[in-house]
Amino acid sequence: MSLENLYREVILDHYRHPRRRGTLEGDGVTVVDLKNPSCGDHVTLYVRQEGDRLAEVRFKGEGCSISMSSASMMSSQVEGLTTEEAAGLVAVFLRLVQGEAIGEAWEEKLGDAVALRGVSQFPVRVKCATLAWKALEQALARGSGVRPSR
Amino acid sequence: MSTRPWTPRDIRSDFPILDQMIGDRPLVYLDSAATSQKPRSVIEAMARFYERDNANVHRAVHTLAGRATEAYERAREALRRFIGARSASEIVFTRSTTGSLNLVAQAYARMRLRPGDEIVLTPLEHHANLLPWQRAARETGARLVYIEPTDDLRITEEAIDRAISPRTKIVALAHVSNVTGGVAPIAHAARRAHDVGAAIVVDAAQSAPHMPLDVQALDVDFLAFSAHKMLGPTGIGVLYAKHEHLLAMEPYEVGGEMIERVTLMEATWAAPPWKFEAGTPPIAEAVGWHAALDYLGALGMERVEAHVMRLTALAVEALSEEPGVTVYGPREGRHAVVTFNIGRIHAHDVSTVLDAEGIAVRAGHHCAQPLMTQLCIPAAVRASFYLYNDEEDVARLVEGVRRVKEFFGDVFGESVS
Numbered sequence: 001m002s003l004e005n006l007y008r009e010v011i012l013d014h015y016r017h018p019r020r021r022g023t024l025e026g027d028g029v030t031v032v033d034l035k036n037p038s039c040g041d042h043v044t045l046y047v048r049q050e051g052d053r054l055a056e057v058r059f060k061g062e063g064c065s066i067s068m069s070s071a072s073m074m075s076s077q078v079e080g081l082t083t084e085e086a087a088g089l090v091a092v093f094l095r096l097v098q099g100e101a102i103g104e105a106w107e108e109k110l111g112d113a114v115a116l117r118g119v120s121q122f123p124v125r126v127k128c129a130t131l132a133w134k135a136l137e138q139a140l141a142r143g144s145g146v147r148p149s150r
Numbered sequence: 151m152s153t154r155p156w157t158p159r160d161i162r163s164d165f166p167i168l169d170q171m172i173g174d175r176p177l178v179y180l181d182s183a184a185t186s187q188k189p190r191s192v193i194e195a196m197a198r199f200y201e202r203d204n205a206n207v208h209r210a211v212h213t214l215a216g217r218a219t220e221a222y223e224r225a226r227e228a229l230r231r232f233i234g235a236r237s238a239s240e241i242v243f244t245r246s247t248t249g250s251l252n253l254v255a256q257a258y259a260r261m262r263l264r265p266g267d268e269i270v271l272t273p274l275e276h277h278a279n280l281l282p283w284q285r286a287a288r289e290t291g292a293r294l295v296y297i298e299p300t301d302d303l304r305i306t307e308e309a310i311d312r313a314i315s316p317r318t319k320i321v322a323l324a325h326v327s328n329v330t331g332g333v334a335p336i337a338h339a340a341r342r343a344h345d346v347g348a349a350i351v352v353d354a355a356q357s358a359p360h361m362p363l364d365v366q367a368l369d370v371d372f373l374a375f376s377a378h379k380m381l382g383p384t385g386i387g388v389l390y391a392k393h394e395h396l397l398a399m400e401p402y403e404v405g406g407e408m409i410e411r412v413t414l415m416e417a418t419w420a421a422p423p424w425k426f427e428a429g430t431p432p433i434a435e436a437v438g439w440h441a442a443l444d445y446l447g448a449l450g451m452e453r454v455e456a457h458v459m460r461l462t463a464l465a466v467e468a469l470s471e472e473p474g475v476t477v478y479g480p481r482e483g484r485h486a487v488v489t490f491n492i493g494r495i496h497a498h499d500v501s502t503v504l505d506a507e508g509i510a511v512r513a514g515h516h517c518a519q520p521l522m523t524q525l526c527i528p529a530a531v532r533a534s535f536y537l538y539n540d541e542e543d544v545a546r547l548v549e550g551v552r553r554v555k556e557f558f559g560d561v562f563g564e565s566v567s
Contacts, residue, residue, distance in 0.1 A: 003506045003557065007499075012558075039498055039514050040528040062528050064496035065558075125502060 005118035006125070007065065014112065015065040020075035022058040024048050030143035034135040036127055041067040045075075045135040049143050052083050059135075064128055066119060071132035073113040083140050090137050096120075097129050156449055158457070158540040164189040164445075165538050175508030178546045183328055183356060183487050183534030184512050185378045188442070192381055195441035196434045207433055208407060208424070218433055225436035226423070228443045233373065234364040235390055242389040242396070242423040243431050247355040248278040250374030250389035251322075253426065254351050255282035257402040258372070258395060259320050262349075265291030267319040270348075272297045272305055272334070273524060274327045277517040279353040283322055292319070302480045303327070303521075305334040310342055318348040325357035329518050329532070330479025331462060331487035333357070340369045349395070355379055359536065360458045360486055362451040365390055377435060382442035386435035389426075396422035403428040454537050458486050461535040461544055468548045474555060478530060487534040489516070492551060495558045497529035503557050504531075507550045 024046035032045045041063030048056040057075040061068065074093070078086045092106045093113060099120030107114045119129045162168055165187045170177050179187060199221065205214035207222045223238070230238045244250045263269070269283050273296050287294050297313040299305055305323065314321065321343040323334050336352055343350040349371040354363065358375035365373055372395070376387035391399075401408060401419055405428040410418040419425035446454060465488045470477050474493045492500055501513035512532040515522045522528065533547055 003503060006502065007557070040519075040522070041498075042528070064498040066498070122502065125498070128498065 006122055008115040008118060010112050010115045011065060011069045014069035014072040018068060018072040020058050020072060020079065021060060022046075023060060024056055024058050028055075030139045032135045032139045032142070034131055034138070036063075036067070036131055038127070039064070041128060041131055043067065043071050043132050043135050045071075045132065045139055047136070047139040047143060049083070054078055054081055054083065054086055057136075059132060061132075063131070064125075066116070066125055066128035067131045070113065070116055070129045071135075073111065073116070074132045074136060077109075077111045077113055078136065083143070086136065087140050090133050090140075093133050094130060097126050156453070158538050161189075161449070162538050164191070166190060166193075168538060172508040172510075173506060175506075178507075178509045178539075178543045180533040180535065180539065180543065180547060181510045181512050182359070182536035182539075183379070183532065185384065186359060186381050186536055187538065188381055188383070188438075189445050191445055192383065192438045192441045196383060196438040199434045199437045204434070206430055221440075222431065222433050222436050225440035225443075228440045229388055232363065232443050232447075233358075233390055234366050236366065237393060239422050240390055240393050240396065242391065242426045243436060244374075244387045244389055244426075245385060245432065246387040247353060247374045247376045248387075250372075250376075250387050251279050251351070251353060252282045253389055253402050254372045254374070254391070255286045257399045257426070258349070258391075259283075259286045260290060261400070263287075263290035263292040263319055266317060267292040268295045268315060268317040269293070269320045269322065270295045270297060270310075270313045270318050270343075271322045272299060272324070273520050274299060274303060274305070274329060274332075274518065275322070275324055276328050276353065276355070277519070278355070279322055279324060279351075280520070283320070286320075293317075297323070303330045303478065304332050304480050307335050307338045310335065310339050314339075314342045314346060314348070316346050318343065318346050320351060321348055322351040322353070324353040324355075326354075326361070326485045327479070328356045328487065329489050329516050329521055329530075331356075331484035331489075332480050333483060333485060336368050336370065340371075343371075344369070356486065360451070360454045362455065371395060377439040377442060380442055381445055382439035383432075383435045386432040386439055393422065396426070399426075401425045401428065405429050407431070449537065455485075457537060458535050459484070461539055461541070462486055462488060464541065465533060465535070465544045465547060468544060469551065472548065472551055475551060478525060486536065487532055489530045489532045491527060491530050492554055493558075495554065497531045499558065500531045500551075500554050503554045504547075504550045507546070507553055509546060509550045511547075 029048045035042050043061035046058040057079045059071045059075050092102050097119050116129045119125045167187050203217040205218040207219040226238045226241045229241050297309045340350045351372040352370045354373050354375040359380035373390040378384040408425045408428040410420050462484045469475050477490045497513035514529050
């Protein structure tokens with residue numbers, strides 16, 4: 001249960017310098033607002049779709065280093081993917097933070113977000129890590145009729 | 151009851167749970183405002199009840215039923231003594247402070263409130279003393295009126311006077327705030343409430359554990375608190391209410407245990423307090439609570455209060471001097487809790503680092519979201535002290551806070567160093 005396993009340098013870097021922070025508006029933009037009522041963490045996710053592709057992904061919100069860095073990593077990683085690919089990534093991320101092995105191919109697709117694997121040793125913090133990904137899951141379901149994974 | 155001199159170190163061994171390591175650090179439990187730990191005497195009293203005396207209460211005539219009923223009613227009498235009520239019939243067992251406050255709102259206030267009437271409360275209330283009133287207001291057309299706290303979140307007599315009007319029917323406020331540890335002037339609020347014919351409802355969840363209480367001196371109409379924050383078990387609380395109110399109130403729940411006579415078409419209720427205790431009550435929990443009251447009584451509530459206030463003052467002082475730390479609430483006169491943030495580091499991150507040091511604190515909105523909104527913070531860290539904590543625990547907390555700053559210091563540059 002070492003702290004360094006949880007707060008990896010890449011996580012603190014995303015927290016310090018969030019990527020894809022901002023808002024989107026206009027046609028084809030889905031907005032999902034998600035809160036973790038137990039702690040007040042809050043993410044608003046903006047997804048602009050072109051066909052079945054996630055053309056742009058932005059987020060705003062407030063919360064702990066884990067929830068905010070996770071939103072930053074997720075937004076960077078899924079931009080440009082098809083909705084189906086993005087849904088697959090969400091499912092894999094949810095497995096990762098439960099401590100499951102996901103294989104190298106998926107790790108590569110998750111990019112920096114792999115660093116969040118450490119939360120699996122801190123069960124009370126798993127919800128922080130998954131908040132933005134749950135928001136994406138809802139955006140995908142709402143935006144294109146793609147069903148949420150699982 | 152005679153009291154003996156004690157120090158936290160003497161009594162620490164009475165609390166088995168405190169003797170453990172979290173990772174490689176000894177546990178420092180600073181979350182007693184959420185729930186307190188239990189001394190061996192409470193745990194054993196409950197085990198003994200189940201091993202020897204367990205039966206349902208107020209029903210059968212066999213020996214065990216007699217013992218169980220007697221033990222349950224003795225606990226009620228111990229609570230009467232603890233708060234100085236006139237009669238044990240003014241002590242209603244509930245499942246929690248929340249249960250008690252809902253009972254007042256539903257069984258007393260709703261019948262009494264008319265459109266345009268006012269319910270006076272404070273923005274510092276725990277959700278348990280806010281949501282029942284929001285609902286009562288919605289259902290009756292009454293209005294919520296808020297007492298304005300000072301900048302350092304104190305509730306003053308003047309602010310109470312400004313909020314109470316001839317339209318006031320209920321004044322509902324926490325005795326001690328679970329966020330600031332500040333004490334509200336209850337006796338004053340009770341006088342003002344009674345001047346305009348209103349009833350006063352006191353949430354004593356955070357005061358009963360470490361203050362001597364006297365409902366007659368305070369002259370309150372209703373007072374709610376629970377066992378688990380004062381060394382007792384979870385699942386049981388109490389509503390004190392003046393007898394006249396209990397006589398006038400209709401039961402909130404109906405069913406077994408609370409009747410006088412039942413026919414196929416109708417029923418009449420038992421006398422208070424039993425008419426408010428439908429169903430099998432938490433019997434072993436009442437027995438455990440009685441043991442907790444005995445334990446506190448032997449130490450002396452005045453001494454418990456003095457000890458907790460001294461530790462809280464030490465912590466407030468030390469944390470206020472720590473660069474980058476913001477302490478919320480008054481500097482002085484605080485009971486048990488110190489709520490703070492470190493720079494812009496989120497409370498959850500602070501709490502995780504403290505946990506790695508073996509220190510258990512609460513992080514979040516403390517069931518007081520309106521107050522958090524007013525302070526413009528999403529969350530805060532709360533450390534709370536009780537009779538088993540000592541100066542060393544305060545020192546460990548301060549050390550832990552420094553470790554947090556060290557760990558996250560570079561995240562926001564100069565903001566916390």
